[in-house]
Amino acid sequence: MWEFIRDRWDLIAYNALQHANLVFQAVFVATLVAVALAVVVNRFRFLDPIANTLSAIGLTIPSFALVGLLLPLTKIGAVTAFTCVAFYAALPILRNAVVGFGQVDKDLVESAKGMGMTEAGILLRVRLPLAWPVIHAGVRTSVQMSMGIAAIAAYVLGPGLGGYIFTGLSQAGGANAINYAVVGTVGIVIVALIADLLMLLLGRVTISKGIRA
Template sequence: MWEFISERWDLIAYNALQHANLVLQAVVVATVIAVGIAVIVDRYRFLDPIANTVSAIGLTIPSFALVGLLLPLTMIGALTAFICVAFYATLPILRNAVVGFAQVDKTLIESAKGMGMSDLGVLLRVRIPLAWPVIHAGVRTSVQMSMGIAAIAAYVLGPGLGGYIFTGLTQAGGTNAVNYAVVGTVGIVIVALVADLLMLLLGRLTISKGIRA
């Protein structure tokens, strides 16, 4: 195993960075989309059950099925992998963002408007900061979930460590089959742990001590 890793260390490290990069980009895009939708849902509360239903149904769609649906449109490659990861990443963030905005005290919003803040100013300086702890929890969950989805997205030649797992499966019984599978699996776990630590640090830096759980 150690010989296998030492011979391929540079490539393994590169793929680990690619895996993290795919998840990072997908989660950033997912966060923007989810927060934008949540703002609309908070404005029109009748959309709340619809958003929750979409989130629940979306999470039940098998990732392989989604990949199969995307292939005729986006073909094999990084774009299909990115869309797949971003789709699943959006769902837990959306659910938390809707809850987070709903919990913001309406009197604070009215006070901010009374001070002359515009709707955009209230959103950026009041609503998002107060809802951020709940949104951040959704983003953190999304990051961890996306690590596994990104591995499955390697089926369409997406970047990352998932390729090692599929190589191990296709070479089952071969000399290095187990090595490929173990390196891919353990590598994803390590990347996920590092990402979770970074998310904890992000929470410490961006969540006010007064509202930190």
């Protein structure tokens, strides 16, 4: 095993970075989309149960099934992998963002309006900072979930460590089959742990001490 890793260390490190890059880019885009949708839902409250239902249903769709549905549109490659990861990443963020915005104290919002703040100002300076701890929790969950989804997306030649797992499975019984599978699996776990630490640090930096849990 150690010889296998040593001989392929540069490629393994590169694929680990690609895996993390795919996840962080997809989660970033998913966060922007999910927060924007949550703002709309918060403004039109009748959309709240619809958003929660869509989020719940979306999470029940098998990732392989979604990949199959995307293939005719986005073909094999990184675009399909990114789209698949971003889709699943948006769901927990959307759910948490809706809850976070819904928990913002209405008296604070009214006070901001009384001070002459615009709707955009209230969103950026009142609603979003107060809702951010809940949204951040959703983003953190999304990052961890997306690590596994990115591995499955390697089935359509997406970047990352998932390719090692599929190579190991395709070579079952071969000399390096277990090595490929173990390196891919353990590598993803290590990347996920590092990513979670970075998300924890992001929370410490971006969440005000006054509202930090």
